[in-house]
Amino acid sequence: MVLIARYPHTERMAQSVLLTGAAGRVGEAILEGLADEHEWRLLDRDPPTEDHPGEFVVADITEGDTVREAMEGIDVVLHLAGDPRKTAPWESVLTNNIDGTQTVFEAAIDAGVEKVAFASSNHAVGHYETDERTPEMYRTHDDYLLDGTELPRPGNLYGVSKVAGESLGRYYHDEYGLSVVNVRIGNLTEGHPPIDYERGQAMWLSYRDCAHLFDRCIRADYDYEIVYGISDNDRKYYSLERAKDVLGYEPQDNSARHDD
Amino acid sequence: MVLIARYPHTERMAQSVLLTGAAGRVGEAILEGLADEHEWRLLDRDPPTEDHPGEFVVADITEGDTVREAMEGIDVVLHLAGDPRKTAPWESVLTNNIDGTQTVFEAAIDAGVEKVAFASSNHAVGHYETDERTPEMYRTHDDYLLDGTELPRPGNLYGVSKVAGESLGRYYHDEYGLSVVNVRIGNLTEGHPPIDYERGQAMWLSYRDCAHLFDRCIRADYDYEIVYGISDNDRKYYSLERAKDVLGYEPQDNSARHDD
Incomplete structure (x- = not known):
């Protein structure tokens, strides 16, 4: 009841969630915070090295048949799988990030999934950080803000792949009514970034906030959204x-x- | 001199232009109007069936080495090559439209090309044509206008591939200073569309206007642009x-x- 009062959205309790890229860092942060909150099916091409909640499917995200099987009975997909390197070569992001994301959306539609949260990236808009704007835009007094209504400006080919993934989400939402949220994740690190690393300070997403943000992607009601995923940093x-x-x-x- | 007065941009005379997808319909319209205006190098996977100006390279747009060779000595690229079917399957647009376009941009940078005009499509924004807006938005009295500042809303997977191509253009412009214009082409037909086909009336691009528009993409000076490619239709x-x-x-x- 309290939750419903705080968030004017339909609230659900535990959901069946497929987490792709579960062995990566974002997956780690999510599972640290939410292991007991939902029914998990984890998917990664690397097998688990530690204890994990729920089932674990070892598969590459481009393996259509396996991804389709992993989608059965799932309410919400958190799609993190892909090459996470900002310097990743084109061939890798084309296959793992663009083609892999299309495989996930197509399988989600076939399986009747309700929501997909797509791990997009600050690199989808990296070239807004121009020589003219930086380092001023990283500073607390500066009021320059991106809010998701701006056109993408990818900072690298990895960022291009994230823009392509976002536009797949837009298409699968418009065409099939799937709820889609693109989360442009900042810099996820377990500890605070160095105090003199201005960009890192502005872009920081803590593990705790990361888990909470994706919990909201699982529980909230939405149509199609682009949101930024950072902590409540003074600099932003x-x-x-x-x-x-x-x-x-x-x-x-x-x-x-540092006193949190 | 007169030209400079009309358009406040640096004007160049004949340019060396690489036209990819030269054997398609857009290529046909461009060559009908501009065969004698520039020095042409044509590229298509289908060999020429008629007389053509300049050189002709028979190659698939995904053949990197051949595309790089075809870029030598080129000032401007008109990149039309790709699967043009709005119902094209994902595998085809992933390879021919997304990967092919990255091959073209990368080769253009390596060869020191100045400008790339990318044949994008109305399908990059097809899902703005919602049930609520149509058919009103096709009518003369309706003032709903897309102007290129709106976020993409692809109407099909072909449209997704065009959004990805546009974002490649944004990246190669921001990263390397390449001049890039994305032309969201409407419905190119040689004759006028039927008077009772409302959407077709609104989307029409005549062969003559198509050739002129791409001539302007060759001659004008610009940084990064998204423009719409239609004729001056009453409905738009x-x-x-x-x-x-x-x-x-x-x-x-x-x-x-019809009296033009």
């Missing part, structure tokens, strides 16, 4: 308004505060 | 302002007038 050039308003995101951490 | 839901202001586009045809 990404707006958190859509994440707060639509998803009910309430970040707890701030790169400028 | 695409703004021509950027094409007119930046490129000096002056369309002659109008789907509502």
Whole structure:
């Protein structure tokens, strides 16, 4: 009841969630925070090295048949799988990030999944960080904010692959009514970024806030959204308004505060 | 001198132009109008069936080495090659449209090309044509206009591939200073569309205006642009302002007038 009062969205309790790229860092943060909150099916091409909740499917995201099987009975997909390197070569992001994401969306539609949260990236808009704007845009007093209504400006070919993934989400939402949220993740690190690393301070996403943000992607109701995924840093050039308003995101951490 | 007065841009005379997808319909319209205007190198996987200006390279757009060779000495690339079917399957647009376009941009950078005009499509924004807006948006009195500042909403997987191609253009412009224009082409037909085909009336691009528009993409100076490619139709839901202001586009045809 309290939850419903705080977030004016339909709330669900435990959901069946497929987490692709479960062995990566974002997956680690999510599972640290939410292992007991949902029924998990984990998928990664690397087998698990530690204890994990739920089932684990060892498969590459481009293996259509296996991805389709893994989608059965799933309510929500958190799609993180892909080459995470900002310097990844084109051939890899074409296959793992673009083609892999299309495989996931197509399988989600076939299986009747309700929502897909896609792990997009700050690199989808990396070239807004121009020589003219930096380092000013990283500073607390600077009021330059990206809010998701701006056109993409990828900073590298990895970023291009994330823009392509977002546009797949837009298409599968418009065509089939699938709920889709593209989460442009900042810099996820377990500890606070160095105080003199200005960009890192502005882009920080703590593990705790990351888990909470994806929990909101699982529980909230939405149509199609682009949100930024950072903590509530004093320095920021990404707006958190859509994440707060639509998803009910309430970040707890701030790169400028070490007393959390 | 007169040209410089009309268009406040640096004007060049004949340019060395590489036209990919030269054997397709857009290529046909361009060559009908501009065969004698520039020095042409044509590229298509289908060999020529008729007389053609300049050189002809028979190659698939995904053949990197051949595309790189074809780029030598080129000032401007008009990149039309790709699967043109709005119902094209994902595997085809992934290879021919997305990967092929990255091959073209990469080769253009390596060869020191100045400008690339990319044949994007109305399908990159096809899902703005919602049930609520149509058919009103196709009508003369309706003032709904897309102008290129809106976020993409692809209408099919072909449209997704065009969004990906546009974002490649954005990246190669931002990263390397390449001039890039994405031309969202409407419905190119040699004759006027049927008077009772409302969407076709609104989307029409005549062969003459198509050739002129790509001539402006070759001659004008620009940084990064998204323009719509239609004739000056009474019915329209695409703004021509950027094409007119930046490129000096002056369309002659109008789907509502048969007396041109």
